[in-house]
Amino acid sequence: MSLPSSPPNLQLNLQPNLQPIPVTIVTGFLGAGKTTLLRSLVQRRQARRLALLINEFGEATIDGDLVRATSGDAGGQVRIHDFSHGLIAYGDDEHFVPTMLALAARRAQVDHVLIETSGLALPTAVMESLQTPALAAHFILDATLAVVDTPLLLDNRFRRGSGADGAVADMFERQLEYADVVVLNKIDDLNEDLLLDAEHRVRACAPNVRFLELAYKAQLDIRLALGLRLHQPTLQAHQHTYTHVRMPGAEASVLSDQGRLNGHAHSGLGAHSHGVATHRHFHEQDPGWLSFTLRSQSPQPADKLRQAIAEAARSEPILRTKGFVRTLEGKRPQLVQGVRTRVTINTDAANENAETDKSELVFIGYHPSRSKVAALLSELTGTHWK
Numbered sequence: 359m360s361l362p363s364s365p366p367n368l369q370l371n372l373q374p375n376l377q378p379i380p381v382t383i384v385t386g387f388l389g390a391g392k393t394t395l396l397r398s399l400v401q402r403r404q405a406r407r408l409a410l411l412i413n414e415f416g417e418a419t420i421d422g423d424l425v426r427a428t429s430g431d432a433g434g435q436v437r438i439h440d441f442s443h444g445l446i447a448y449g450d451d452e453h454f455v456p457t458m459l460a461l462a463a464r465r466a467q468v469d470h471v472l473i474e475t476s477g478l479a480l481p482t483a484v485m486e487s488l489q490t491p492a493l494a495a496h497f498i499l500d501a502t503l504a505v506v507d508t509p510l511l512l513d514n515r516f517r518r519g520s521g522a523d524g525a526v527a528d529m530f531e532r533q534l535e536y537a538d539v540v541v542l543n544k545i546d547d548l549n550e551d552l553l554l555d556a557e558h559r560v561r562a563c564a565p566n567v568r569f570l571e572l573a574y575k576a577q578l579d580i581r582l583a584l585g586l587r588l589h590q591p592t593l594q595a596h597q598h599t600y601t602h603v604r605m606p607g608a609e610a611s612v613l614s615d616q617g618r619l620n621g622h623a624h625s626g627l628g629a630h631s632h633g634v635a636t637h638r639h640f641h642e643q644d645p646g647w648l649s650f651t652l653r654s655q656s657p658q659p660a661d662k663l664r665q666a667i668a669e670a671a672r673s674e675p676i677l678r679t680k681g682f683v684r685t686l687e688g689k690r691p692q693l694v695q696g697v698r699t700r701v702t703i704n705t706d707a708a709n710e711n712a713e714t715d716k717s718e719l720v721f722i723g724y725h726p727s728r729s730k731v732a733a734l735l736s737e738l739t740g741t742h743w744k
């Protein structure tokens with residue numbers, strides 16, 4: 359991976375003798391709940407000063423705005439950097455290293471860095487970059503968290519198949535393969551048997567995962583997410599090892615007590631190591647994954663639009679939809695969130711003070727047809743989308 363050299367003024371300010379800044383990577387497939395998890399961690403940050411690097415697939419940056427709205431930050435305690443090209447720290451990303459070095463130069467004001475990879479990127483690119491001498495002097499990987507849409511996992515939506523199914527399974531499995539912690543999310547309606555089933559499925563496809571945590575609405579106790587110290591510095595060796603840690607609840611039998619489900623963690627594995635240098639990861643994006651943006655100037659009938667987006671996800675290989683729309687019902691833009699056919703449209707903290715006339719939606723899928731989706735939305739809403 360070629361790394362751009364840092365500007366001279368940054369190098370002057372760097373102080374490698376300070377403790378390295380811990381970095382947590384949040385990965386997970388499209389729509390799993392990564393941004394929701396970050397928003398909840400930002401809300402529970404207490405005195406921690408956080409820097410967030412947020413990466414999305416698609417031309418519009420929506421996730422960064424959602425987190426900004428949550429932080430409500432006047433004192434600069436939370437700093438957010440948007441990466442909109444989908445592949446943070448991959449070979450042709452010229453922004454990642456300079457952004458990290460700029461954070462290192464402000465080391466005294468940063469307690470923890472959180473990096474959200476896009477739903478179609480692997481965490482290994484960031485892991486590998488953190489091990490280069492330029493960054494290893496200033497940062498240490500704390501842990502890699504993979505967020506899982508548990509109902510979709512139980513519905514076999516990440517099972518290997520042909521075409522889109524194969525591409526989805528490939529990405530899902532590879533993201534989990536390098537995770538230290540798997541967060542089973544969206545468990546609102548799942549009973550203990552289903553949660554055990556989900557745990558077995560995760561263990562089967564990612565046997566190296568150290569901790570499984572359960573999250574309602576992607577809410578995790580901040581002590582189970584940050585400061586885990588699962589990795590050691592690796593300036594010399596191009597390898598990292600896990601230190602042994604004890605987690606609250608580690609000794610408890612798994613899922614034996616529903617009352618302990620929210621945010622409890624348990625470990626099933628001893629220490630192990632793997633070299634990031636040996637990781638196979640895509641430096642090239644699978645060209646089948648596409649995103650496109652559709653816009654409309656007309657106010658939208660919210661319910662019809664919701665049904666139209668769900669219908670588009672049924673008839674085209676659309677896996678994720680998000681954006682802001684102006685509805686007939688209200689002046690404020692409404693946040694649209696679609697994960698496959700599950701679609702919600704509502705007001706969010708990010709849009710409650712904004713006004714807009716236009717509607718803009720980002721669609722992400724595997725070889726989806728832009729024109730078919732535009733035609734479907736136009737037909738089913740009775741408004742023009744293009």
Ligand SMILES: Nc1nc2c(ncn2[C@@H]2O[C@H](COP(=O)(O)OP(=O)(O)OP(=O)(O)O)[C@@H](O)[C@H]2O)c(=O)[nH]1
Nearest residue numbers: 387388389390391392393394477544574575576695
């Ligand atoms: N029911 C339910 N919905 C959830 C939960 N966590 C997140 N969601 C919803 O799932 C949708 C996607 O959540 P995000 O946090 O945007 O997911 P993401 O992984 O950041 O998505 P991408 O960045 O597009 O890959 C949103 O509508 C969330 O409100 C949960 O625990 N339960």
